Amino acid sequence: MAEGNERRYSGRSVQEWKDARRERLLDAGLALFGSEGYQGTSIERLCSTAKVSTRHFYQEFPNKEAVLLAVHEQGVQLGLGKALEALTTAEESIDVRLVDALRAYLHTIITDPRRGRIAFVEVVGVSPAAELRRREFREAIVAVIEEEGNAAVARGEMPPQDFRHLAIALVGAVNGVIYDWMFEDPRPPAEELEAALSTLALRIFGLA
Amino acid sequence: MAEGNERRYSGRSVQEWKDARRERLLDAGLALFGSEGYQGTSIERLCSTAKVSTRHFYQEFPNKEAVLLAVHEQGVQLGLGKALEALTTAEESIDVRLVDALRAYLHTIITDPRRGRIAFVEVVGVSPAAELRRREFREAIVAVIEEEGNAAVARGEMPPQDFRHLAIALVGAVNGVIYDWMFEDPRPPAEELEAALSTLALRIFGLA
DNA sequence: ACTGTGTGAAAACTCCGATTTTCGCTTGGA
DNA sequence: TCCAAGCGAAAATCGGAGTTTTCACACAGT
Structure with missing residues (x-):
């Protein structure tokens, strides 16, 4: 021994x-x-x-909930990771960056809608602890969007504004549209989704 | 007898x-x-x-779920009812109408955040049947917004566009921002929320 | 070969909450 | 007064799932 x-x-x-x-x-x-x-x-x-x-x-x-949260975290990190990756290569123009990151995130769910279901539905309201985690994850995403907006302001591309609300709104809007898309039968092609979400993102940020 | x-x-x-x-x-x-x-x-x-x-x-x-759905329906009808009521008095200008209806809806949740929690969290992912109902309710709200947009187009106030996506996005964005507001401590005054959501609504509809 | 530890499968145990049923009391009408 | 209907409270039943424990077998190291 x-x-x-x-x-x-x-x-x-x-x-x-x-x-x-x-x-x-x-x-x-x-x-x-x-x-x-x-x-x-x-x-x-x-x-x-x-x-x-x-x-x-x-x-x-320790229990089933822990598995759910672990799976959820995987999904969030996957989507956020792809988005960040896209941001490293995107040129310095807020509209391009926003759309590129969005597209990258979007594809993680289009590729595997089960991730969408878990993130948008299954993880919601499971327990107070789970709800807290969920908000933390969302906060991480919001922070990235917020930073992106602030960076654009620093580059003089757009006037200063409250990006926090906009970021939250963007997340809500995007997820809502994706969730709806998931139930369409047959599901419209990804390009359509991308187009709709892109104009959406630009509008929310006051860029269109 | x-x-x-x-x-x-x-x-x-x-x-x-x-x-x-x-x-x-x-x-x-x-x-x-x-x-x-x-x-x-x-x-x-x-x-x-x-x-x-x-x-x-x-x-x-028949069971607990039925109570939840009944309570949820109450809430949806309350919010939607107030919004429709606001629309009957609002003048014929899409931006005014949108903001007025939004404000009316918003106030039903500000007044009683429990409604928000139930609609945004508790009712989600409860069961396949509940999820179906939830989407139906959302569809009702989306339909109202969509109609409103189409009416504006008919009045020549804005160019034709896909209002369905916009309506869904608006619902998602608004609910997301409200949900976030619910957790702020202390909660910012309603006016701030109204302002943020108003610009949001206008932007999503391409009116700002 | 012999002993330790790790393994998969299954049984056993517990618990909690949903659902059903019982029971004695109150009310209103005959 | 007497009965049927409705009432609230509580007990009894029931089932499902989580959690713990057992058991026999397999493998590695001495």
């Missing part, structure tokens, strides 16, 4: 096994919360589709 | 008793869902604060 070295089972270390289980649970969470809904999926279901025993479930997460 | 006349208990008819109980349940629903949240309130709690026995509860509603 007192050995610092790790034992390996079937090639993988204990930690790797744990990580793989957690990964599978997150995948199952995305799949089930995104199709059956949060309320509609039991821990047991989560475990069976993830091929993880309930015993190990509780080794990774 | 076979009497078509109704018995009266302590002055009130049986139907009046029923109605009163339903009324109290709706009030309790507004109070509890709006403070403890939907998940956080049990039927028992609902009954005790409404001074209604569980036996009578099931005489009025």
Whole structure:
């Protein structure tokens, strides 16, 4: 005992096994919360589709809500990450930057609408703690938009204004339109969505 | 028997008793869902604060969800009703009409933020059926805004455009900003909110 | 081979809240 | 006065899901 070295089972270390289980649970969470809904999926279901025993479930997460929040965080970071990435390459013009970032964010949901369902519906009103987290995530997104606006003002591209309200409004408007789009049958092509959201973003920022 | 006349208990008819109980349940629903949240309130709690026995509860509603939806519908009709009322008196100018209706709607939530919490949070993701209802309600609001835009086009006040997207965006933006306002401490005065939302509405409609 | 630890599957346990039913009391009409 | 209907409160039933625990097997290291 007192050995610092790790034992390996079937090639993988204990930690790797744990990580793989957690990964599978997150995948199952995305799949089930995104199709059956949060309320509609039991821990047991989560475990069976993830091929993880309930015993190990509780080794990774304290409860179902933690899985939901982890999946949600994944989604937010994915979308925000893509948007930030787009911003690093976009030229210094507020309208271009806004539209590019928006498009990048948008594509993460178009690619996988389950993310949209989770972020817009499943995660809402789950618990006070979850609600708090949700607002924190939204705050992060709002902050990016706000900064972008302030930077544009600093570059003299637009007059100073209250970007916080505008950022919140933009998020609400965009998510609302995307959510609506998700239910259209058949779903209009992404280009249409992009176009609608682009003019929207520009208008909200007073650029059109 | 076979009497078509109704018995009266302590002055009130049986139907009046029923109605009163339903009324109290709706009030309790507004109070509890709006403070403890939907998940956080049990039927028992609902009954005790409404001074209604569980036996009578099931005489009025099939389950807790039905109460939530009824309370939500109340709220939507209240807000939409006020907005429509404002529209009947507003002059024929799209910007005035939009702002007036918005202000009327806004005040129903400022007056009672519990309505906001229920509409924006508690009612979301409760069940597939509830989600459907929610979208129907939103559709009703969107339809009003859309009509308003089309009427403005007919009056030659603005160029034709896709008002559906704009209406959805407006709803999302407005609700988002209001929800954010609800958490500010202290809450900024209503005038500020009105101002922010007014410019927002005008911008989204391309009127500013 | 022998012992430790880790593993998946399943059983067992608990708990809470929804739903149903009972029961004794009050009211109004015959 | 007597009965049927309605009432509030509480008990009893019920079911579902979360959580904990058990168990037999597999693998790695000595």
